Amino acid sequence: MALRAALRSRSGLSGLLSQRSSCSSDIRMCVSPLLVPQERNYSTPPKIRVEFDQSTGVAVMHMQSPPVNSLSLDFLTELCISVEKLEMDKSCRGLIITSAQPKVFSAGLDITEMYGKSPEHCGAFWRSVQEMWLKLYGSNMVTIAAINGSSPAGGCLMAMTCDYRIMADNPRYNIGLNETQLGIVAPFW
Numbered sequence: 564m565a566l567r568a569a570l571r572s573r574s575g576l577s578g579l580l581s582q583r584s585s586c587s588s589d590i591r592m593c594v595s596p597l598l599v600p601q602e603r604n605y606s607t608p609p610k611i612r613v614e615f616d617q618s619t620g621v622a623v624m625h626m627q628s629p630p631v632n633s634l635s636l637d638f639l640t641e642l643c644i645s646v647e648k649l650e651m652d653k654s655c656r657g658l659i660i661t662s663a664q665p666k667v668f669s670a671g672l673d674i675t676e677m678y679g680k681s682p683e684h685c686g687a688f689w690r691s692v693q694e695m696w697l698k699l700y701g702s703n704m705v706t707i708a709a710i711n712g713s714s715p716a717g718g719c720l721m722a723m724t725c726d727y728r729i730m731a732d733n734p735r736y737n738i739g740l741n742e743t744q745l746g747i748v749a750p751f752w
């Protein structure tokens with residue numbers, strides 16, 4: 564509801580929700596070659612669950628932030644801390660990132676973090692976005708995005724920063740960069 568209200572009140576963005584999933588859906592499987600840690604709010608359930616198998620050296624990171632794993636400041640902070648912890652464990656060699664939410668890998672940046680917020684908050688939020696992809700992209704672990712649902716915009720960015728991407732072959736799942744449709748121009752990084 565909050566997203567819809569925020570979007571409706573922005574000029575030029577009406578109809579966005581009907582376009583939102585029109586990003587490219589042609590990626591099925593492809594291969595290609597990066598926080599300020601903040602206090603987690605322990606009154607809310609964890610947004611990230613990590614299972615590490617010592618015998619294989621592979622960790623599976625389940626994104627479990629209902630409804631759509633949108634990349635909020637809290638979510639990004641938790642994700643980065645989880646990656647850092649795994650990085651510190653030298654026995655962890657591989658990381659699989661996937662979603663615990665049905666039909667959605669990640670809906671991308673949490674729109675509510677960018678609407679009606681102070682410049683300071685927006686700055687902190689964008690820094691956390693940058694740190695997320697820099698951390699994943701620069702990781703020493705082999706990183707794999709197991710894309711088991713739609714993954715627009717920031718979700719696509721997250722997948723792109725992994726070493727490998729495997730996407731469930733479902734025509735209803737979309738992936739791609741659609742942020743210009745939202746009127747968002749990614750700044751220099």
Ligand SMILES: CCCCCCCCCCCC/C=C/CC(=O)SCCNC(=O)CCNC(=O)[C@H](O)C(C)(C)COP(=O)(O)OP(=O)(O)OC[C@H]1O[C@@H](n2cnc3c(N)ncnc32)[C@H](O)[C@@H]1OP(=O)(O)O
Binds near residue numbers: 720
């Ligand atoms: C190595 C490479 C490095 C390269 C670095 C360079 C950088 C390149 C530039 C990259 C820039 C990245 C910038 C990204 C900008 C963004 O991410 S903006 C966000 C864009 N996201 C979207 O447009 C997604 C919109 N949502 C959807 O399409 C759909 O919700 C869905 C397909 C994800 C799921 O559909 P469905 O299952 O039908 O659920 P819904 O009923 O639509 O939604 C449920 C619920 O979730 C709320 N919601 C959806 N998306 C968001 C979101 N992004 N943020 C916050 N909330 C969201 C939606 O409003 C519903 O809420 P209510 O139930 O109505 O309360």
